[in-house]
Structures are given as C-alpha cells and as structure tokens.
Amino acid sequence: MQHQDPVRSLSSANEAWDEMARNLPKYLMAENFRKRVGELPPFDLGALKSEGEIRRAMLALSYIGMAYQWSEEEAAHVIPAVLAKPWYEVGKLVGRPPILSYASYSIDNWYRLSPEKGVECGNIALLQCFLGGYIFGWRNNPALPNGVVYEGVTELGGKGMKYRGETGAQSAIVPALDGVLGIEHERDELREYLMEMREYMPPKHVKFIEAVENGPSVREFVNRIGRASTSELFNQSVELVGDFRAMHLEYAGQYIHAQAQKAPGNPSAIGTGGTPFMVYLRKHRDETRQQTVTK
Structure with a gap:
C-alpha cells in the first residue's frame, strides 16, 4: 500500500x-x-x-x-x-x-x-x-x-x-512471498509468463522482488539451524501460501471459468492476461505445497 x-x-x-x-x-x-x-x-x-x-x-x-x-x-x-x-x-x-x-x-x-x-x-x-x-x-x-x-x-x-x-499476476505480493520463502517453480511456460508480468509492474515493485530473491535465504537459514519449532513456523508459512493459491484456484474456477462457459463469445479457459489460467493456478498450488522443509 x-x-x-x-x-x-x-x-x-x-x-x-x-x-x-x-x-x-x-x-x-x-x-x-x-x-x-x-x-x-x-x-x-x-x-x-x-x-x-x-x-x-x-x-x-x-x-x-x-x-x-x-x-x-x-x-x-x-x-x-x-x-x-x-x-x-x-x-x-x-x-x-x-x-x-x-x-x-x-x-x-x-x-x-x-x-x-x-x-x-x-x-x-x-x-x-x-x-x-x-x-x-x-x-x-x-x-x-x-x-x-x-x-x-x-x-x-x-x-x-x-x-x-x-491480471493479478502483475501484483508483486505473491512473487515477493515466493522469494522470501524460497518457493521455486519449474521453468516452463508458466514461469516465463510470470517473469514477463514484471514488465507490467511498477519498477520499484520489481526491484523489491529482486532484492528479496537475491537476498539472504530464509529457507537456507531454517535448514541450517535445524530447529523443529522454526521449521514448523516456516512450513506453516509455505502452507498458507499454498492455501491462498488453492482458494484463488477455487474462486477462478467458480467466478471466471464457469461463468465464461456460459458466454459463447468469451474464451472459456483464457484469462484477461491471455493465459490458460486454470492449468497454471493448479500447477502453482501443487508446486507450493511440495516445498516444505524437513522438520
């Protein structure tokens, strides 16, 4: 804000x-x-x-x-x-x-x-x-x-x-959370699209994301100290990001995808940013949930 x-x-x-x-x-x-x-x-x-x-x-x-x-x-x-x-x-x-x-x-x-x-x-x-x-x-x-x-x-x-x-993919919030938690996504079409979205963000927001990504790694710190309580807190944070993505997927399916199916003039699986968003959102949800640390 x-x-x-x-x-x-x-x-x-x-x-x-x-x-x-x-x-x-x-x-x-x-x-x-x-x-x-x-x-x-x-x-x-x-x-x-x-x-x-x-x-x-x-x-x-x-x-x-x-x-x-x-x-x-x-x-x-x-x-x-x-x-x-x-x-x-x-x-x-x-x-x-x-x-x-x-x-x-x-x-x-x-x-x-x-x-x-x-x-x-x-x-x-x-x-x-x-x-x-x-x-x-x-x-x-x-x-x-x-x-x-x-x-x-x-x-x-x-x-x-x-x-x-x-598109909401032009917001810096989730990329910054990914950067803080060290959540990585496969370098595929989705990853390329999300990197492209930075061209549509305010330049200062992009610099902030890059600073977080290139700064000290919270994930490495948690793994290095090996403290169960810290790992638990870290995993809860990762799971919350996963929960957010799950909710986002649900809302996108209910309020965008399903509604578009009823309108023959609308591309039913293509978002406003020009991507098959349902496939991408599901993939990001699954990738996030797989990146907790060992307690």
Whole structure:
C-alpha cells in the first residue's frame, strides 16, 4: 500500500479527459464512444506536476483506452494518436506499457470514504468504475491477431503491439512471498509468463522482488539451524501460501471459468492476461505445497 492516497483527479488542463474517465460507464452506455474520444483536446503532458498526477493520468488514459478498444462489436486495430501518444508517453513515465495493468486497476484506484479514518474495509471505494468485459489485452486474443497499432507513436514504428491484459499476476505480493520463502517453480511456460508480468509492474515493485530473491535465504537459514519449532513456523508459512493459491484456484474456477462457459463469445479457459489460467493456478498450488522443509 502506498504511503499517500491516490490522486483523485487531474488538473484543469486535462479536465476533459478526467471527466470522461470519471463517467466512463455512462459514456459506454451511449453511442459513438470512439468518435467522442477522437474529439478530445490534446492531452497536456506538461500539466502533470507530481508522481501522483502521473499515476492518475495513467489510470485515466488506460481505462479510456480499454473502453475505446472494446466499446464496439469489432475490436479496434488502431488506437488514434490523440489517445495513443499521451498513453505511451505517460506509460514511459511510470515504467509500464500503454495498456491497463494491475497498478492502475487496483493499486492507484481507491479513495477513503471518510478521509479521517484508516485505510480499511468499509472505508475504501473505487475511484474508477467500469463495465465488465473491457479488460482483455491484445496478446493471444483472436480478435487482434496482428496486435494493436498506436498511431503517431514513432518509437513503435507502426507495428502492431501485443500487450498482455490486466491480471493479478502483475501484483508483486505473491512473487515477493515466493522469494522470501524460497518457493521455486519449474521453468516452463508458466514461469516465463510470470517473469514477463514484471514488465507490467511498477519498477520499484520489481526491484523489491529482486532484492528479496537475491537476498539472504530464509529457507537456507531454517535448514541450517535445524530447529523443529522454526521449521514448523516456516512450513506453516509455505502452507498458507499454498492455501491462498488453492482458494484463488477455487474462486477462478467458480467466478471466471464457469461463468465464461456460459458466454459463447468469451474464451472459456483464457484469462484477461491471455493465459490458460486454470492449468497454471493448479500447477502453482501443487508446486507450493511440495516445498516444505524437513522438520
């Protein structure tokens, strides 16, 4: 959790963009959303004076961008320059690709209902609301076999980009727990995917994960001292991570996989990040539970 609450709005220079983001569900219920985006004034990058404002800008641009992509029956193969250029530039400032990622979707997307009270359940709400079905990415998406072109972004050279969609795998929490406990996963497609997800995390979060992974090994320490009570505590920690993964698998099966089976237009076994998530979650659960230490 960041030490300051997320910035809730952009300055007046970018009010038109901020207003569209705040009222996105209403805009999506109306017609001609893509046309409305094309009519927005140029985004003023110079008006972003703080890290908080930059992160707010990434949130607003990312949600508008995803809405632009999926607001009509046919996917957009080109993001117009009025949106693509500031999205790309702000993405560089936060160190992430120009697509909605977990940091904007979750980490920067809350406020306190009562500012004088703590950050706790019952006192937080979403800054940015959305409609379902708009967070799938460009990669492994049959609607976008050639990716998405970011018009006017010279650095990309007119190439169709295949960015991953928002997914909980872009959170640093579980990778950091794996690093602390020395939980390792086979170097297969899943492992490669999870390493790729670090490209979508805030750079400071990636540095923290790497520091934990490369720092002193808690697992080696527990094995070296050979104390039963310490081994028991360590194993309980590993088992809790395994339990979390088991619960995650259960919820994913119940609320994502099973629901998608009922909707013929949705890829039933593919997550928003473009992966067969049920297979991966089950595998990680099993690998975690196998990595306790000998008491």
